[in-house]
Structures are given as C-alpha cells and as structure tokens.
Amino acid sequence: MAEFTLHDLQCFDAVVRTGGFQPAAALLHRSHPAVFAAVAKLERQLDLVLLDRSGYRVRPTEAGLSFHRRAHQLLRELEGLRVHAAQLSIGEESDIHVVIGDLCPRPQVLGMLGRFFAQCPGTRLHLHFEAVGGPWERLFDDEADLILHWIDKGDARAEWVDLCKVPFIPVVAPGFLPERIEQPITLDQMHAVTQCVMRDTARHSPRQDYFMIEGAPQCMVADQGMKKEIILQGLGWGHLPRFLIENELHDGRLLSIAGRHLPGRTEELVVARRRDRPHGPIANRLWDHIQQEAPALRRALEPPKPAQ
Secondary structure, eight states: OOOOOHHHHHHHHHHHHHTSHHHHHHHHTOOHHHHHHHHHHHHHHHTOOOEEOSSSSOEEOHHHHHHHHHHHHHHHHHHHHHHHHHHHHOOOOSEEEEEEOTTSOHHHHHHHHHHHHTTOTTSEEEEEEOOTTHHHHHHHTTOOSEEEEOOOTTOTTEEEEEEEEEEEEEEEOTTOSOTTOOSSOOTGGGGGSOEEEEOOOOSSSOOOOSSOOTTSOEEEESSHHHHHHHHHTTSOBEEEEHHHHHHHHHHTSSEEOOSSSOOOEEEEEEEEEETTSOOOHHHHHHHHHHHHHHHHHHHHHSOOOOOO
C-alpha cells in the first residue's frame, strides 16, 4: 500500500463534511480538480471505494464512513499539535484583549483582573465592555482573547469555565405600577408601562431580545448601572442582576414583581476563549488565574443570610 499524504486526508475529510467536491474545494481554498484528484489517489492507494458518486450529492460508502471516523480523529490531533506548536513559539504577549459582558459584577471582576495584571507589567490590558450578544461576537471576530459573559455552550469553537450563576429579577420602584395592576402580574398588564432594556452591542449578528415584551414602550440603555438608576427613579421597569440590587431589595427601594408570568431567569457567567486559536503564556496564565479565583467570586455573590 502506497503512503497517502495529509493533503489527501484533508481533501477526503472536506468532501465528506461538505457533501461535494466543489464546496470542499471552496472550504480548502483549492481547485476542484485538485481535490478530486487527491481523493481519487487516496482511493487507489487504499484499494477502497470511499465515496459513492452515483447520486446528486457525494456520499461516503460504508468503508468510507469507517475510514473517515479514524481520519477525522487524526486530523483533529494534528490540528491540536499545530496549535500547541504555535503556543510554544509565542513569547509573552505585549497586549491582551478582555471583554466584560453586562452579566459581570464589575467590582469583583475588575479586582480579579487588577490583581493579575499587577504581576504582568510588560503586558497591556485592553478592556472592553459589551452587552447581550456583543461579547460573543467580539470573540469570534478575533477581537478578544477571552470574554467574561454567557456563551452558547453548544458551539464547539469555544471552551469555557463556569464562574457563577447570576439570577435576574424583574423589579420596579414603589408606586411605579398603576393601582389597577394586581398580582399575579401578567405580560398583558405590562404592555402599557415603559420597559427598560439593554442595548445589544453586536454589530452584525442577529439581535437577541431578552425579557422584552413586544409592543410595550421601551427605554434603551447601554449598561446595567444606567438601567438600575432609571428603574429606581420610576422611569421604567426591568430585569436586573440580583448582585446589583441586593441592598435596594432589602430596604424597599426596589420591589420584585417576579411571579408565574414574570419568573426571571438565572444566567451562567463564564470565562470563555477560542478553542481553535493558539494562546500565549500570559493568556494561559490569566485563564488559570480566573479559574482559581472563581470560588471567591461565587462566595462574594451569594445573597446574605437572613439574620437569626
């Protein structure tokens, strides 16, 4: 059996994943004849028919499926080796870009970053603040080394570490709601009152609407601090992270309107980065530092225990 090449395996893998020679060629930035020839050569070398070309779409044969499973594992290991080699070749980074999302408890997160970068005087921290879908978009636009926000955990391009859970509670200032609105509050009853919502900073991704009541008057804000102040002043209602309003809930300056129709929600704050990109030594140390500080962050955000 003649030796096949990495190029042959990559072409075969791309054809199986895309379902055709033309899309495989586009994926690999190679010509259609080059991809076709590489797969044909691979079949000759293995003395196997790997692809069924009889239909509209190219499909792997039974032997092709079995071979592809092993080949795909090998290609993933080779990609991991490439990333590892790239990491080894990177010196200490002069710049690190971190995106903080609107879920973050800023004093605790900024303190955590401050303690780390105080030990890295040769690396400049570029700190960015984004909301809703903005952090996720910056990560995949290669504008962030890591983000502190929620993520889509089903996206295989990212790896993450859970930091803490962040409950969001629907709240109003005393006297904000008309007297005719009674418990349990329904979504229909809230159509007539102004809802304060976060502005999504994503630039090209589909807009994501969280907690938004369609058709209700809205007040758009850029951050949770402004949102809290607007709600405190009786200019609107909205969902706020519990860590931001613990004192106001305790002393009555804000009232929870959570119920069957407005249950609130708990989001998961994570630190996330690209799995398919090399990371330098400072970025890796920061990743480890945040993981080590996660228990202290969780403790800091625990609601106070009621007095005995």
